[in-house]
Amino acid sequence: MQDIDENPKTALITGASAGIGQAFAREFAEQGFDVVLVARREEKLNEIAAEIKAQYGAMAYVIAANLADPKSPQMIFDNLASKGINIDALVNNAGYAIEGGFIDSDWQEHLDFIQVLNTSLAHLCHLFATPMKKRQYGRIINIASVAAFSPQLSGNLYGAAKSFVLDFTQAIDLELKPHNVFCTALCPGFTYTEFHDTMGVREAVSRLPKFLWMDSQTVAKEGYNAVMEGKPVYINGLVNQGVSQVLAALPLRVKQFLAEKQSIFEN
Numbered sequence: 001m002q003d004i005d006e007n008p009k010t011a012l013i014t015g016a017s018a019g020i021g022q023a024f025a026r027e028f029a030e031q032g033f034d035v036v037l038v039a040r041r042e043e044k045l046n047e048i049a050a051e052i053k054a055q056y057g058a059m060a061y062v063i064a065a066n067l068a069d070p071k072s073p074q075m076i077f078d079n080l081a082s083k084g085i086n087i088d089a090l091v092n093n094a095g096y097a098i099e100g101g102f103i104d105s106d107w108q109e110h111l112d113f114i115q116v117l118n119t120s121l122a123h124l125c126h127l128f129a130t131p132m133k134k135r136q137y138g139r140i141i142n143i144a145s146v147a148a149f150s151p152q153l154s155g156n157l158y159g160a161a162k163s164f165v166l167d168f169t170q171a172i173d174l175e176l177k178p179h180n181v182f183c184t185a186l187c188p189g190f191t192y193t194e195f196h197d198t199m200g201v202r203e204a205v206s207r208l209p210k211f212l213w214m215d216s217q218t219v220a221k222e223g224y225n226a227v228m229e230g231k232p233v234y235i236n237g238l239v240n241q242g243v244s245q246v247l248a249a250l251p252l253r254v255k256q257f258l259a260e261k262q263s264i265f266e267n
């Protein structure tokens with residue numbers, strides 16, 4: 001918990017209407033933060049905000065926003081500035097994956113995907129890290145994935161998008177850490193959420209062994225601890241840590257060979 005004589009700090013979590021984002025909202029509230037919940041499904045966010053207020057006594061604000069809209073990050077920033085709410089912790093969690101190859105999907109679908117997973121994420125970091133640096137306090141968690149270490153899937157942009165998050169987060173952590181603004185790229189593996197339903201692959205992944213899976217509460221708790229400890233990268237769970245480290249150490253040619261051979265999509 002935070003010191004009781006400190007003013008409550010505020011955490012903004014994107015993708016807070018489900019899965020890992022909802023778990024992060026509860027984790028930050030449990031740790032004494034007020035929370036700002038962002039996603040498209042406003043009704044779901046309102047329900048979660050009411051539960052958080054009742055359970056933890058935290059303030060919970062809701063901002064409905066589609067992060068595929070390039071104007072959303074500035075709208076979110078301006079909305080909070082107009083209410084005089086400072087953001088001390090930012091969790092860029094909103095995300096999804098598109099099933100299928102590159103040319104199978106319309107360009108607009110890829111554009112939206114890159115906007116949500118990369119451009120809005122970087123824009124929100126830019127907007128909120130500036131006042132964090134000025135106040136000499138900030139915590140930023142960007143959700144990458146074990147997929148950032150994995151061989152690529154044929155024509156799928158998910159691995160590339162998550163590699164950007166992994167590298168980008170380490171770069172800004174180097175710049176901001178001297179100002180007490182810590183940034184962590186959090187890399188979950190298979191986690192029980194709505195992610196695989198949205199992607200339309202629930203049946204295929206349900207055949208994967210149980211030891212590969214984690215729950216979203218554990219992922220969020222580990223992520224919270226990692227950023228507070230100033231870890232630039234944290235891979236969730238021992239299995240994912242082992243797999244990612246082996247994959248990261250593979251020679252490029254072996255990785256390319258595996259990419260050609262693999263039949264199961266990565267997460």
Ligand SMILES: NC(=O)c1ccc[n+]([C@@H]2O[C@H](COP(=O)([O-])OP(=O)(O)OC[C@H]3O[C@@H](n4cnc5c(N)ncnc54)[C@H](OP(=O)(O)O)[C@@H]3O)[C@@H](O)[C@H]2O)c1
Nearest residue numbers: 015017018019020039040041067094095190191193194195
């Ligand atoms: N689950 C896994 O196995 C796994 C593994 C590694 C990494 N991850 C990453 O973890 C993060 C969270 O995913 P999850 O597993 O918790 O999935 P989830 O249960 O499907 O939740 C995704 C969240 O993102 C929000 N979102 C999606 N598109 C959005 C948009 N255009 N604008 C605003 N919000 C949007 C959704 O809210 P609305 O629909 O209400 O907008 C929802 O709250 C993602 O970045 C994902 O890539 C997941």
